[in-house]
Amino acid sequence: MKTSIATVSISGELPDKLAAIAAAGFDGVEIFENDFLAFDGSPADVGRMVRDHGLEITLFQPFRDFEGMPEPHRSRTFDRAERKFDVMQQLGTELLLVCSNVSPISLGGIDRAAADFHELGARAARRGLKVGFEALAWGRHINDHRDAWEIVRRAGHPNIGLILDSFHTLSRKIEVNSIRSIPKEKIFIVQLADAPLIDMDLLYWSRHFRNMPGEGDLPVTEFTRAIAETGYDGYFSLEIFNDQFRGGAAKPIAADGHRSLIYLGDQVRRHPHAGSLSVKPMPERAPVQRVGFVEFAAADEDAAALTAILKTLGFRKTATHRSKQVDLYQQGDIRILVNTDENGFASSSYAVHGSSAYALALVVDDARQAMERALALDAEPFIQPVAKGEVELPAIRGVGGGLLYLLDDKSDLGRIWEIDFEPSGDEGDGVEEAGLRSVDHVAQTVAYEEMPTWLLFYTSIFAAEKTPMVDIIDPAGVVRSQVVENAAGTLRLTLNGAENRRTLAGHFIAETFGSGVQHLAFGTDDIFATAAALRRNGFHPLHISPNYYDDVEARFGLDPEMTERLRAENILYDRDEHGEFFQLYSPTYGEGFFFEIVERRQYCGYGAANAIFRIAALRKHLRPEGLPKITG
Numbered sequence: 197m198k199t200s201i202a203t204v205s206i207s208g209e210l211p212d213k214l215a216a217i218a219a220a221g222f223d224g225v226e227i228f229e230n231d232f233l234a235f236d237g238s239p240a241d242v243g244r245m246v247r248d249h250g251l252e253i254t255l256f257q258p259f260r261d262f263e264g265m266p267e268p269h270r271s272r273t274f275d276r277a278e279r280k281f282d283v284m285q286q287l288g289t290e291l292l293l294v295c296s297n298v299s300p301i302s303l304g305g306i307d308r309a310a311a312d313f314h315e316l317g318a319r320a321a322r323r324g325l326k327v328g329f330e331a332l333a334w335g336r337h338i339n340d341h342r343d344a345w346e347i348v349r350r351a352g353h354p355n356i357g358l359i360l361d362s363f364h365t366l367s368r369k370i371e372v373n374s375i376r377s378i379p380k381e382k383i384f385i386v387q388l389a390d391a392p393l394i395d396m397d398l399l400y401w402s403r404h405f406r407n408m409p410g411e412g413d414l415p416v417t418e419f420t421r422a423i424a425e426t427g428y429d430g431y432f433s434l435e436i437f438n439d440q441f442r443g444g445a446a447k448p449i450a451a452d453g454h455r456s457l458i459y460l461g462d463q464v465r466r467h468p469h470a471g472s473l474s475v476k477p478m479p480e481r482a483p484v485q486r487v488g489f490v491e492f493a494a495a496d497e498d499a500a501a502l503t504a505i506l507k508t509l510g511f512r513k514t515a516t517h518r519s520k521q522v523d524l525y526q527q528g529d530i531r532i533l534v535n536t537d538e539n540g541f542a543s544s545s546y547a548v549h550g551s552s553a554y555a556l557a558l559v560v561d562d563a564r565q566a567m568e569r570a571l572a573l574d575a576e577p578f579i580q581p582v583a584k585g586e587v588e589l590p591a592i593r594g595v596g597g598g599l600l601y602l603l604d605d606k607s608d609l610g611r612i613w614e615i616d617f618e619p620s621g622d623e624g625d626g627v628e629e630a631g632l633r634s635v636d637h638v639a640q641t642v643a644y645e646e647m648p649t650w651l652l653f654y655t656s657i658f659a660a661e662k663t664p665m666v667d668i669i670d671p672a673g674v675v676r677s678q679v680v681e682n683a684a685g686t687l688r689l690t691l692n693g694a695e696n697r698r699t700l701a702g703h704f705i706a707e708t709f710g711s712g713v714q715h716l717a718f719g720t721d722d723i724f725a726t727a728a729a730l731r732r733n734g735f736h737p738l739h740i741s742p743n744y745y746d747d748v749e750a751r752f753g754l755d756p757e758m759t760e761r762l763r764a765e766n767i768l769y770d771r772d773e774h775g776e777f778f779q780l781y782s783p784t785y786g787e788g789f790f791f792e793i794v795e796r797r798q799y800c801g802y803g804a805a806n807a808i809f810r811i812a813a814l815r816k817h818l819r820p821e822g823l824p825k826i827t828g
């Protein structure tokens with residue numbers, strides 16, 4: 197599978213774009229005319245620059261409003277085309293993209309358009325060039341790839357072919373099976389883009405909301421599979437018009453693009469009718485069994501405050517690392533590491549971000565295979581020296597530059613607690629276990645623009661799906677939330693995207709200098725028993741406004757006795773079509789980190805309806821001078 201991306205997809209000036217595209221590992225690049233026009237250099241300079249990066253120019257585009265023009269416009273379009281052919285020859289590319297005509301003066305008729313293309317084909321052939329026709333979803337007469345294909349077929353010229361673009365086909369819900377019968381040599385290139393499902397004008401949707409395959413909701417895999425079935429094995433080229441991408445950093449966006457194509461190729465390859473696509477095999481998406489541990493980097497008073505909270509939550513220190521200053525706190529299946537070592541990555545992370553949950557470990561079926569897949573998908577490996585006899589944990593860089601460790605139960609990785617740790621004599625300082633059994637979910641806060649990056653990261657490496665985005669209302673703005681979860685519920689990650697720094701989420705990333713784990717939710721089987729045990733441990737839950745309880749009682753028709761119990765323990769309540777949900781929160785710790793305790797009675801969500809109330813309450817606990825102002 198040869199990979200390409202259009203220059204329009206990423207931010208910056210042409211040289212920056214090309215550098216980012218080459219660094220991400222693409223084989224080719226589509227030169228968007230405007231990027232070329234804005235560049236102060238000759239077409240030959242651009243061609244040289246591209247080739248110096250080891251890239252090939254896959255096409256030059258777009259050539260607009262060509263087919264079906266009445267005279268005298270018709271003659272002029274041919275003159276225009278000849279000028280573009282000049283540029284292409286100097287650039288060193290052989291393919292021109294012609295997108296379907298949107299001009300109100302253009303005339304319809306398949307044969308008229310076919311005749312125009314036949315003539316253009318003859319002119320292109322004289323220069324050794326080729327022309328591909330693409331149906332824009334909003335083209336005046338041609339807005340369906342089936343019609344574009346019929347024009348190309350009737351044009352009957354070897355230098356005229358079809359360009360398929362997943363957005364135009366899928367946004368109009370055009371049957372992808374219609375692609376399977378197109379001869380592969382007539383498909384000159386394939387453009388790919390995904391998009392979130394939003395009901396809006398096609399042109400606006402296309403020009404502002406496209407995203408990388410796998411980041412949106414369109415069936416891009418089925419589209420690609422239909423193409424693979426034709427036997428096509430040419431370039432797959434990303435063409436992503438996206439406001440955030442235009443404003444973001446070029447390198448990570450280009451890297452996401454490359455990852456999205458590798459992931460897409462892998463999904464197509466796994467299908468029994470994979471066709472001809474040449475894709476390097478890799479292990480399948482890693483099934484996640486549970487969260488193995490969460491590791492905090494901390495020092496001094498921060499560490500003392502954290503361990504104090506852990507104790508009120510019923511955690512006991514059960515072991516200490518043999519060679520590093522790392523303590524293990526445990527309750528049920530939950531393992532929390534507190535790393536106060538002055539050397540190593542945790543300490544650098546502490547220096548940058550302050551006290552934070554900088555590392556997360558996922559237990560997968562086979563950590564070696566998961567690592568192999570992650571690396572095939574361009575993940576950045578993390579290697580830290582270990583003392584002799586200790587276990588080397590495979591890890592990759594994750595959200596906010598933190599670490600994602602991969603563990604399994606089948607290798608020595610499953611014995612890390614015996615091998616690397618020494619049981620500590622600590623009997624718990626009179627701490628009462630609170631019935632916390634497992635990590636229910638891990639909530640990571642990222643800048644809004646980074647959400648697609650991390651959704652793609654998790655869903656491409658691990659066997660998990662993303663849920664639709666929901667809006668969480670913070671008194672100071674909106675936070676967008678999207679979940680990555682598996683069917684078994686053994687992996688639940690919520691990603692919260694902060695658009696401004698005045699929200700609790702925005703404050704967290706501003707003050708900790710980056711994205712990261714903002715809250716950890718633990719599951720219990722009996723939230724009322726847990727609440728009572730926590731109280732005896734000296735835990736002070738987040739205080740919830742009494743008004744909330746009157747509303748909840750009315751909304752769900754709760755028994756007043758139940759409402760009273762909820763109110764007394766500051767427990768939030770929700771219900772979905774599957775069952776009931778109970779939530780209890782800690783106040784914030786540091787710059788907005790907090791703990792949550794949940795009881796699920798078959799409930800599948802995350803209590804989004806309650807978020808506004810707990811955010812309002814949590815904001816009160818930030819240190820006063822650090823409190824994000826709602827206005828200003």
Ligand SMILES: O=C(O)c1ccc(O)c(O)c1
Nearest residue numbers: 258295330361402403435
């Ligand atoms: O939005 C456009 O005009 C446009 C131009 C060229 C393309 O290949 C395309 O998919 C869209």
Ligand SMILES: [Mg+2]
Nearest residue numbers: 330361387435
């Ligand atoms: Mg296109």
